Amino acid sequence: MGFLDRVKTKLAPAKDKVSHLAQQHGDKIDHGLEKAAKVVDEKTKGKYSDKIQAGTGKAKHAVDRLAARDEAGGKDEGGSATPPPSTPPPPPPAP
Numbered sequence: 001m002g003f004l005d006r007v008k009t010k011l012a013p014a015k016d017k018v019s020h021l022a023q024q025h026g027d028k029i030d031h032g033l034e035k036a037a038k039v040v041d042e043k044t045k046g047k048y049s050d051k052i053q054a055g056t057g058k059a060k061h062a063v064d065r066l067a068a069r070d071e072a073g074g075k076d077e078g079g080s081a082t083p084p085p086s087t088p089p090p091p092p093p094a095p
Helices: 003-043 049-071
Strands: none
Touching: 003 049
16 A cells, blocks of 8 residues: 555545535635635725635535535445545555
């Protein structure tokens, strides 16, 4: 098992929790994103409005994807279930 596989295995419970929270509080997250975007846009005097709006849209889309993942019963958009954690490989023999 490679390093990335171990990291994914360790983070799977956190990802499930985040997707549940995104489903439960999606409207509050969207409101917060809009509020933050407005403040940043005002501070930059509209200089980066297009980039701010693009970033806000991508962030909202990510929240929607996470919420949809939770509604699908732990499946991502591709329809594959999160793999169960596997047992770690045995440590290498001592020299």
